[in-house]
Amino acid sequence: MDDRALRSTVPLRYDRTRGELVLLDQTKLPGEVAHIRARSVEQVFEAIRSLRVRGAPAIGCAAAYGVALAASEAEDRREGPAAARACALEACRYLATSRPTAVNLFRALDRMEARLRAAGDAPDASLRDVLLDEADAFFREDEESCLRISEAGLALLSPGMGILTHCNAGALATSRYGTALGPVHLGQERGYRFRVYADETRPLLQGARLTAYELMTDGVDTTLLCDGMAASVMAAGLVQAVLVGGDRVAANGDTANKVGTNGVSILARHYGIPLYVLVPVTSIDPGCPDGAAIPIEMRGASEVTEAWYRTRMAPEGVKVFNPAFDVTEASRIAAIVTDRGVLRPPYGPAIARLFAGEGGRP
Ligand code: MRU
Numbered sequence: 001m002d003d004r005a006l007r008s009t010v011p012l013r014y015d016r017t018r019g020e021l022v023l024l025d026q027t028k029l030p031g032e033v034a035h036i037r038a039r040s041v042e043q044v045f046e047a048i049r050s051l052r053v054r055g056a057p058a059i060g061c062a063a064a065y066g067v068a069l070a071a072s073e074a075e076d077r078r079e080g081p082a083a084a085r086a087c088a089l090e091a092c093r094y095l096a097t098s099r100p101t102a103v104n105l106f107r108a109l110d111r112m113e114a115r116l117r118a119a120g121d122a123p124d125a126s127l128r129d130v131l132l133d134e135a136d137a138f139f140r141e142d143e144e145s146c147l148r149i150s151e152a153g154l155a156l157l158s159p160g161m162g163i164l165t166h167c168n169a170g171a172l173a174t175s176r177y178g179t180a181l182g183p184v185h186l187g188q189e190r191g192y193r194f195r196v197y198a199d200e201t202r203p204l205l206q207g208a209r210l211t212a213y214e215l216m217t218d219g220v221d222t223t224l225l226c227d228g229m230a231a232s233v234m235a236a237g238l239v240q241a242v243l244v245g246g247d248r249v250a251a252n253g254d255t256a257n258k259v260g261t262n263g264v265s266i267l268a269r270h271y272g273i274p275l276y277v278l279v280p281v282t283s284i285d286p287g288c289p290d291g292a293a294i295p296i297e298m299r300g301a302s303e304v305t306e307a308w309y310r311t312r313m314a315p316e317g318v319k320v321f322n323p324a325f326d327v328t329e330a331s332r333i334a335a336i337v338t339d340r341g342v343l344r345p346p347y348g349p350a351i352a353r354l355f356a357g358e359g360g361r362p
Contacts, residue, residue, distance in 0.1 A: 011174075012024065012058060018037070021038040021044060021069060022035050022037055023036045023053045026052055026053065027052050030210075036052060041067070044063065048063065048066075048105075049099065051204065055172060055174060056103070056283050057104050057142045057145075057173065057280060060107060060108035061135070061139045063095045066095050067095065067131055067135070070088045071084045071085070071128045074127075075127065075128050081121060085121060088131060092116075099297055100297050103247070104283055115134040116131070139175050142176075143175045146175065146182050146280070148340075149179050149280065153243065156183075157183060159191070159193060159194075162196075163241050164196075164197040164264070164273075165180055165181065165243050166201060166244050166257070167261070168206040171214055179246075196215055198211040199230055202304075205307075234267055241276065244261050246277045246278075246283050247325055249336060250285060251351055252291075252347060253330030253351065254291030254294070255327065257326070259323050259325055259326045262326040262328045262329075266332065276333070277333050281338050286354075291328075298322060299323075299324050304322050330347045340354060
């Protein structure tokens with residue numbers, strides 16, 4: 001992606017001069033490229049909860065900066081280092097309640113909390129700077145992970161392939177480049193000429209609003225589908241691989257991703273098309289035994305009855321079932337592509353090896 005395109009798909013950056021977390025408001029895309037300048041942890045919480053910033057890795061990065069903002073607010077009030085530390089610890093607790101499924105959020109908060117504890121009550125530098133440095137490091141590591149995932153994913157694909165994707169696991173959902181869309185962007189640079197089929201991804205239309213926008217900004221050949229049409233493109237032989245991201249991969253490889261992914265995996269199995277899950281190791285939760293143990297976020301009924309643009313599409317009073325994620329069983333995943341290599345089934349031992357000797361943490 002060229003620089004201009006990259007800028008309009010960067011979901012967040014910290015502005016040190018103004019002490020603000022600048023978030024691309026993804027609820028406004030594709031119609032408007034608008035930014036929010038968050039100065040408080042409450043604003044970061046609201047942005048995560050309402051999906052202004054979304055996608056597992058981007059949520060983790062935003063939360064890390066949110067903790068630094070809490071310390072910054074306390075320092076601005078000149079409350080002293082112990083109070084700044086208490087505010088930052090409180091921010092960790094608070095942000096952990098913003099969304100439940102993406103494990104990257106909890107990894108980011110664990111890491112910020114560990115840094116806070118290491119800094120102690122009387123840090124050498126301002127706590128704001130200590131925490132901003134940590135959040136920056138977390139952000140940069142995610143960028144590097146995405147690059148490695150993109151290379152590893154591209155090696156599984158051939159030029160000219162038709163690729164189906166669900167939701168948005170691209171640059172908009174990460175620090176940069178993306179996970180599932182990383183190989184597509186890299187392939188675009190290298191002349192692979194992929195054809196991408198993007199599920200619209202009801203109810204919040206991340207595929208239509210975000211994936212189609214992101215891919216078209218990069219000049220990728222993109223076709224938008226209603227979710228119910230995925231079987232048709234597969235039956236027509238137009239798709240040779242399915243690439244999706246993940247919000248949380250359990251120890252046995254079961255993977256929670258945007259609701260609808262499980263259905264796509266069943267179709268892909270039926271039509272003999274490999275489905276690849278592309279995730280940073282920070283999306284793997286070795287403490288979660290299987291998909292049944294992954295907390296699935298339930299969201300408000302109005303997302304289904306009124307859609308994004310608040311136009312009512314269903315009768316008043318209808319009951320609504322609206323889980324934000326579902327679980328794809330490990331048995332239907334051809335490979336899990338991570339920043340630390342490509343995992344193949346059986347995933348239990350492969351994931352255990354990845355975390356061996358590291359106290360269960362990547
Ligand atoms: O509800 P969202 O938009 O945050 O859901 C995002 C997804 O399900 C993504 O596929 C997942 O977080 C992976 S992002 C690299």
